[in-house]
Amino acid sequence: MKKRSFLLAIACTAGMGAAHVGAAGVGAPAPIIIKFSHVVATDTPKGKAADFFARRAGELTRGRVRVDVYPNSRLYKDKEEMEALQLGAVQMLAPSLSKFAQLGVREFEVFDLPYLFDSFAELHKVTQGAAGKSLLAKLEAKGITGLAYWDNGLKSFSANRPLHKPADFKGLKMRIQSSKVLDAQMRALGAIPQVMAFSEVYQALQTGVVDGTENPHSNLYTQKMYEVQKHMTLSNHGYLGYAVVVNKKFWDGLPADLRQQLGQAMEEATKVANEDAKKDNDDALAKVIASGKTTVHTPTEAEKMAMKKALVPVHREMSGRIGEDTIELIYRETGFDPAKL
Numbered sequence: 214m215k216k217r218s219f220l221l222a223i224a225c226t227a228g229m230g231a232a233h234v235g236a237a238g239v240g241a242p243a244p245i246i247i248k249f250s251h252v253v254a255t256d257t258p259k260g261k262a263a264d265f266f267a268r269r270a271g272e273l274t275r276g277r278v279r280v281d282v283y284p285n286s287r288l289y290k291d292k293e294e295m296e297a298l299q300l301g302a303v304q305m306l307a308p309s310l311s312k313f314a315q316l317g318v319r320e321f322e323v324f325d326l327p328y329l330f331d332s333f334a335e336l337h338k339v340t341q342g343a344a345g346k347s348l349l350a351k352l353e354a355k356g357i358t359g360l361a362y363w364d365n366g367l368k369s370f371s372a373n374r375p376l377h378k379p380a381d382f383k384g385l386k387m388r389i390q391s392s393k394v395l396d397a398q399m400r401a402l403g404a405i406p407q408v409m410a411f412s413e414v415y416q417a418l419q420t421g422v423v424d425g426t427e428n429p430h431s432n433l434y435t436q437k438m439y440e441v442q443k444h445m446t447l448s449n450h451g452y453l454g455y456a457v458v459v460n461k462k463f464w465d466g467l468p469a470d471l472r473q474q475l476g477q478a479m480e481e482a483t484k485v486a487n488e489d490a491k492k493d494n495d496d497a498l499a500k501v502i503a504s505g506k507t508t509v510h511t512p513t514e515a516e517k518m519a520m521k522k523a524l525v526p527v528h529r530e531m532s533g534r535i536g537e538d539t540i541e542l543i544y545r546e547t548g549f550d551p552a553k554l
């Protein structure tokens with residue numbers, strides 16, 4: 214079977230399992246179904262926000278729209294879900310920002326630049342301001358409409374050896390998302406980056422296909438990666454967040470009143486996502502520490518500086534790919550000054 218028909222076939226099969234009596238009740242017209250696929254566990258910032266959105270969408274549209282959430286790569290893995298969205302086999306996704314360059318919108322990789330954001334306040338100036346909007350607008354040409362940015366959090370490095378200084382990464386095979394900036398980041402540390410779908414990471418770490426990875430704590434915890442990683446460093450070296458996106462044709466074809474109600478549900482879900490993400494990650498870290506399976510290292514100031522010195526040159530290295538304008542724009546919004554290191 215060709216790949217496209219395969220994607221459509223799984224989408225139809227998955228849809229068939231769902232109950233189809235809408236909240237509007239028996240006799241009411243069948244609801245419009247939004248399939249919302251994602252790759253993380255339900256008990257994560259994205260998982261919870263997706264479920265919240267589904268509930269509010271049902272309430273605000275009085276059952277005229279039903280959102281079926283498919284978590285944990287149950288329906289599609291990373292790369293497939295992007296293709297499925299463009300084909301209309303699913304209507305909604307929230308991929309991490311690192312995964313949009315594969316559509317040809319390389320500017321999104323700006324969010325992967327190491328140490329770009331010092332705080333969520335700085336980050337939100339971008340995601341909740343004009344720069345964030347203009348990035349989402351670039352997706353329209355790909356048949357995708359961007360609705361919102363949802364936070365996850367800052368990433369920590371993990372492996373089976375302590376990772377205190379750049380030299381500790383030498384020769385390690387590190388799983389990354391499909392981003393050239395993340396590739397350059399790992400190479401700058403002397404590691405060997407390996408792009409891999411999120412759903413495959415636990416097993417790859419367990420069997421030694423890769424040695425380590427980077428994650429916000431909610432992902433590290435809910436995917437049980439900490440059980441197969443002896444060491445973790447609270448490096449906060451990069452951000453992982455999401456863009457919630459819909460198939461443009463589907464979205465534009467909705468009646469205006471439903472689009473408005475779904476827009477409101479999305480606004481509420483975004484507030485919940487961005488308010489709860491930090492606490493979810495803090496709770497996940499506390500559980501990892503309590504498990505005793507992973508030694509958690511907090512870097513000293515000198516260690517932080519050594520990592521920054523190794524990684525910030527990646528900004529320059531990647532400026533041709535991401536675009537000088539985009540990088541400068543984000544620097545202006547956040548006040549980041551590479552010369553101040």
Ligand code: LMR
Pocket residue numbers: 252253259308309365390410411432
């Ligand atoms: C990853 O692939 O590591 C993340 O993008 C997963 C996610 O959606 O948080």
